[in-house]
Amino acid sequence: MFIEAPLIQHIARQHGTPFFVYDLDMVDQRIKTLNEGFEGLFKISYAMKCNPHRVFLERFKAQLPSLDISSGGELIRALDAGWDAAKISFTGPGKQRWELEHAVNSGVGKIIVESPREIDMLNDICADAQRQQSILIRVSPQHLPKGFGVNMSGKPNQFGVDEEHVEAAIDQIKASEHLALVGFHIYSGTQCLTPSAICENFANFIRLFEQFSEYADIEPQALIFGSAFGIPYHEGMQTLDIDEVIAGALPQLKGLKAQSRFKDTGLYLELGRWLVGEAGNYVTSVVSTKESRGTTIGVCDGGMHHHLGACGHLGSVIHRNYQMQRIANTQQSTAVENGKVNLVGSLCTSIDTLGHGVAFDGLSVGDLVSIGCSGGYGATSSPVNFISHPYPQEFAIQRDQQGATITPLADDYRADFSSVQALRKPQQEAREGIVVLGTPRSGTTLLRRLLNAHPRIACPGETNLLSACARFLHRETIAEGVEVGVEAGLKHAGFAQAEILNRLRDMAFGFHRDYARRQGKARWAEKTAFDSFHIDDIERVCGEQVHYLCMIRHGLDFVVSMQELCDKNQAYLQEVHDYIRRYPKPLEAFAHLWVALTEQLLAFAQRHPHDAALIKYEDLVAAPHDVLSGALSVCAETCPDDLIDTALQDKDSLGLGDWKTYGKTAIEAGSVSRGDGLSARTKGDLATIMNPTLEKCGYAPIPLHQQHSDDDAARRYELGLLLAGLKNKD
Amino acid sequence: MALNEAALTAFLQDNMGVDPNDLDADAALFSSNLLDSFSMVELIMFIEQSADIKLNPSDIQLDNLDSINRILSFVDAAKDA
Numbered sequence: 001m002f003i004e005a006p007l008i009q010h011i012a013r014q015h016g017t018p019f020f021v022y023d024l025d026m027v028d029q030r031i032k033t034l035n036e037g038f039e040g041l042f043k044i045s046y047a048m049k050c051n052p053h054r055v056f057l058e059r060f061k062a063q064l065p066s067l068d069i070s071s072g073g074e075l076i077r078a079l080d081a082g083w084d085a086a087k088i089s090f091t092g093p094g095k096q097r098w099e100l101e102h103a104v105n106s107g108v109g110k111i112i113v114e115s116p117r118e119i120d121m122l123n124d125i126c127a128d129a130q131r132q133q134s135i136l137i138r139v140s141p142q143h144l145p146k147g148f149g150v151n152m153s154g155k156p157n158q159f160g161v162d163e164e165h166v167e168a169a170i171d172q173i174k175a176s177e178h179l180a181l182v183g184f185h186i187y188s189g190t191q192c193l194t195p196s197a198i199c200e201n202f203a204n205f206i207r208l209f210e211q212f213s214e215y216a217d218i219e220p221q222a223l224i225f226g227s228a229f230g231i232p233y234h235e236g237m238q239t240l241d242i243d244e245v246i247a248g249a250l251p252q253l254k255g256l257k258a259q260s261r262f263k264d265t266g267l268y269l270e271l272g273r274w275l276v277g278e279a280g281n282y283v284t285s286v287v288s289t290k291e292s293r294g295t296t297i298g299v300c301d302g303g304m305h306h307h308l309g310a311c312g313h314l315g316s317v318i319h320r321n322y323q324m325q326r327i328a329n330t331q332q333s334t335a336v337e338n339g340k341v342n343l344v345g346s347l348c349t350s351i352d353t354l355g356h357g358v359a360f361d362g363l364s365v366g367d368l369v370s371i372g373c374s375g376g377y378g379a380t381s382s383p384v385n386f387i388s389h390p391y392p393q394e395f396a397i398q399r400d401q402q403g404a405t406i407t408p409l410a411d412d413y414r415a416d417f418s419s420v421q422a423l424r425k426p427q428q429e430a431r432e433g434i435v436v437l438g439t440p441r442s443g444t445t446l447l448r449r450l451l452n453a454h455p456r457i458a459c460p461g462e463t464n465l466l467s468a469c470a471r472f473l474h475r476e477t478i479a480e481g482v483e484v485g486v487e488a489g490l491k492h493a494g495f496a497q498a499e500i501l502n503r504l505r506d507m508a509f510g511f512h513r514d515y516a517r518r519q520g521k522a523r524w525a526e527k528t529a530f531d532s533f534h535i536d537d538i539e540r541v542c543g544e545q546v547h548y549l550c551m552i553r554h555g556l557d558f559v560v561s562m563q564e565l566c567d568k569n570q571a572y573l574q575e576v577h578d579y580i581r582r583y584p585k586p587l588e589a590f591a592h593l594w595v596a597l598t599e600q601l602l603a604f605a606q607r608h609p610h611d612a613a614l615i616k617y618e619d620l621v622a623a624p625h626d627v628l629s630g631a632l633s634v635c636a637e638t639c640p641d642d643l644i645d646t647a648l649q650d651k652d653s654l655g656l657g658d659w660k661t662y663g664k665t666a667i668e669a670g671s672v673s674r675g676d677g678l679s680a681r682t683k684g685d686l687a688t689i690m691n692p693t694l695e696k697c698g699y700a701p702i703p704l705h706q707q708h709s710d711d712d713a714a715r716r717y718e719l720g721l722l723l724a725g726l727k728n729k730d
Numbered sequence: 731m732a733l734n735e736a737a738l739t740a741f742l743q744d745n746m747g748v749d750p751n752d753l754d755a756d757a758a759l760f761s762s763n764l765l766d767s768f769s770m771v772e773l774i775m776f777i778e779q780s781a782d783i784k785l786n787p788s789d790i791q792l793d794n795l796d797s798i799n800r801i802l803s804f805v806d807a808a809k810d811a
Binding site for chain 1: 744745746767768769770771772774775778785787790
């Protein structure tokens with residue numbers, strides 16, 4: 001309990017105070033006691049959260065078959081100390097994705113899942129890593145016997161899967177391709193000093209282990225028993241009678257192993273504080289005394305910043321004094337009148353109190369105070385940076401025939417996270433698709449060829465799937481404001497809007513998923529030129545499940561290009577009918593159409609700052625790789641160096657809608673500014689329609705043409721006829 | 731406004747989108763398809779307004795209009811007349 005005074009005094013003289021000191025012989029003795037007492041039936045698993053000092057990690061690596069960790073940082077430290085990952089179990093209620101990824105990649109032997117979310121996440125990670133992972137379910141029992149200092153059962157708590165829901169978790173794991181359920185784990189209460197309560201608790205564990213192993217129909221490889229073995233922190237407490245615990249528990253373990261289902265099962269005893277807690281002392285010096293209104297106060301150089309638990313702040317409701325011993329400064333000794341002192345630390349806060357009314361018969365500056373049960377939950381559980389005092393020193397003691405050896409220990413307890421930096425970056429939410437939205441004739445086909453050449457992206461030729469979804473959702477409002485459409489109709493039939501959209505999405509995305517799978521690509525992209533006429537409904541269907549690439553092009557090029565297209569088709573496309581009706585001059589109709597579509601695209605990109613990229617066609621042809629890299633980074637993808645070349649060489653995967661790009665094997669800037677071929681007068685007319693939007697997109701405005709007189713118009717007509725004559729003469 | 735080579739070149743560049751590299755003073759504008767007939771209308775309107783002359787139907791032929799030099803000599807002759 002208390003390390004011998006001469007050793008303490010020796011360290012204090014040599015190195016100063018405050019410090020922690022660990023009696024490694026006592027730790028060895030405890031391991032021996034457990035191994036012999038339980039006849040090897042329990043494999044000891046050290047919960048490193050208790051004291052993660054490298055000295056323990058390294059010693060236990062040779063002495064113990066298992067190590068329990070509770071964070072990615074503990075995993076890093078355990079591996080750094082040389083632990084074999086296969087011997088590590090990973091518990092904890094809030095495991096983050098990067099921690100699980102690191103655990104899976106490192107080959108951690110047992111991951112203890114504590115929630116349905118963790119099961120799904122882990123299966124997902126193992127699918128990516130193409131690994132099979134052994135897991136245990138942490139069960140949170142409904143029942144805990146009386147006598148435990150800390151209770152983690154029955155009531156609502158964050159630990160593990162509640163007993164009532166374990167069967168559902170087993171079903172979930174059985175349906176998870178990459179997970180193998182190999183056992184169960186229970187740690188339901190802790191700090192228990194009553195052997196009968198510990199044994200009663202184990203009986204309950206065994207009942208649950210039997211019940212769930214039978215339900216899961218497994219012969220478990222591992223069952224982990226949270227020990228709950230307590231230590232006598234406070235005045236008046238007695239050390240746990242370990243022999244009584246062993247006497248009560250051993251027959252239960254033998255009974256369990258006698259069952260054929262459990263004959264090969266590894267039974268693990270998970271514990272921390274009972275192994276190292278009592279073996280450690282925290283030693284501080286009295287640096288000042290004060291008689292204050294009838295009370296003797298000793299101010300010490302150590303305190304709460306090293307030992308939060310001793311100050312009553314580590315889960316205690318009422319501060320009870322730790323067992324402590326005064327090693328008097330023999331030079332001077334001052335008696336304490338009523339035999340009670342308050343011991344405080346040197347932090348400027350009244351909560352830095354190591355003991356209230358501690359029974360010391362004297363107190364002087366220079367006295368050493370040794371606090372027992374300080375081997376676990378000491379420095380690493382305390383606010384060591386508070387008020388910038390030095391970290392505590394640490395020492396180990398080991399004895400042999402020659403006497404005691406004192407070894408200074410060095411460990412800053414930090415984990416080196418540099419190797420997991422990439423895993424820890426916030427993950428972009430996975431989105432399955434990429435939707436290209438662009439004005440027709442804006443180079444979306446070029447973009448399609450580029451995307452389709454990407455090793456992870458499959459982008460078929462125009463499928464019209466999303467515009468078809470939009471047309472499916474088309475609704476009209478009739479008199480009295482009644483909406484007529486599929487959503488209104490199905491709403492009356494009891495279908496929620498979200499369900500309609502979900503079904504529609506599944507239908508459309510399903511084709512793309514299948515297509516991408518057939519191409520051996522991870523993601524799909526959709527490009528249909530006329531999708532841009534249905535931006536709002538496409539956004540409703542696709543929502544946050546895709547990334548968007550919005551493509552714009554100079555209005556004059558659009559106008560010329562549309563005219564070419566309509567000439568070629570010998571008809572106006574359905575989508576432009578409204579505009580042709582309103583604006584009988586086709587070029588002006590196309591100009592108005594361009595303004596409407598471009599404004600929508602600009603607004604869309606502004607609404608989606610994180611999941612949509614705005615691409616100007618002119619920029620793409622000027623610097624294809626840079627522009628594409630930027631756009632792909634919004635889609636959480638990178639741009640391979642040879643993507644542009646690969647894309648242009650691939651002539652096999654051209655699809656419908658690609659008539660312009662057939663035969664092109666280079667990106668030509670020559671198809672930019674084709675609108676310059678329009679007459680100044682025409683351009684002037686279009687300028688008034690398009691200039692505000694052009695400027696918003698960052699294009700130079702078109703010069704306005706001066707107004708023409710009627711005489712000019714007549715002369716133009718006349719010249720036109722003359723020129724026609726001239727042409728015919730050729 | 732005087733009509734000279736610089737003014738013509740500027741007009742063709744700014745309004746017709748003709749590449750200045752193609753704009754040699756003797757380059758064929760019309761017969762080489764550098765300009766279409768719509769552009770030619772605009773070009774003649776520009777010539778008439780700049781030089782303050784009016785072209786007769788018989789003047790509208792390639793000999794007078796197919797290059798910057800031809801236009802300039804035609805305009806000189808027309809003004810002297």
